[in-house]
Amino acid sequence: MQLITDRLIIRPWVLEDIPHYQAMSRDVGYNCFNAPGVLLVKDDQEAAQKIKDRIKVFEESRIGKFPIFEKETGSFVGTCGGNFFDLNGAKEIELGYRMMLNHWGKGYATESARALLHYLLHDLHQQKVCGFALPQNIQSLKILEKLGFVYQNDFMWAGLMHKFYEIVPKEISPSVHNQNTAH
Numbered sequence: 001m002q003l004i005t006d007r008l009i010i011r012p013w014v015l016e017d018i019p020h021y022q023a024m025s026r027d028v029g030y031n032c033f034n035a036p037g038v039l040l041v042k043d044d045q046e047a048a049q050k051i052k053d054r055i056k057v058f059e060e061s062r063i064g065k066f067p068i069f070e071k072e073t074g075s076f077v078g079t080c081g082g083n084f085f086d087l088n089g090a091k092e093i094e095l096g097y098r099m100m101l102n103h104w105g106k107g108y109a110t111e112s113a114r115a116l117l118h119y120l121l122h123d124l125h126q127q128k129v130c131g132f133a134l135p136q137n138i139q140s141l142k143i144l145e146k147l148g149f150v151y152q153n154d155f156m157w158a159g160l161m162h163k164f165y166e167i168v169p170k171e172i173s174p175s176v177h178n179q180n181t182a183h
Helices: 015-026 044-061 108-123 138-146
Strands: 002-004 008-010 065-070 076-087 090-099 129-133 150-157 160-167 177-179
Touching: 002 108, 008 076, 008 108, 015 044, 015 076, 065 108, 076 108, 076 129, 090 108, 090 138, 108 129, 108 138, 129 138, 138 160
Parallel strands: 090 129
Antiparallel strands: 002 008, 002 177, 008 065, 065 076, 076 090, 129 160, 150 160
16 A cells, blocks of 8 residues: 655555654654653664554554655655544544654645545545544644544543544545555
């Protein structure tokens, strides 16, 4: 699987992405809505294990939080994708996106989220995709609404109140090419 948008390439993780994983684990923008140190990896071995875990999830489910690269420069932008989570005993899929600080404000979160939403709803035939963010993460909430997610309620996640949204399949025009590649 490889998704190509107007400006981005989104693909599964590979072990050669260790430097990208290390960089995102320390990036202020990527981590600003996390508890400090939650995504931090201490060395290449720990980054490699995290990548192997992501590869395994993708191989088993075709779902994951994928690395994003600028098509023109190859620069690592951040991650976007689906993630399983438990909501009141039901296994749900959450769409999430995080950009490196130097890529904020370029529309990459919306562009990659639109492509991944299309992949989840149309290629993987998910019946519903959820999204949630902290109330102070205004840009993330705007992206969910721009993509057609509908606010449902506030809920506690990781000990903090979040805004919870859902979307069901409909015609989404992602401006994306899905290229199936062997991994």
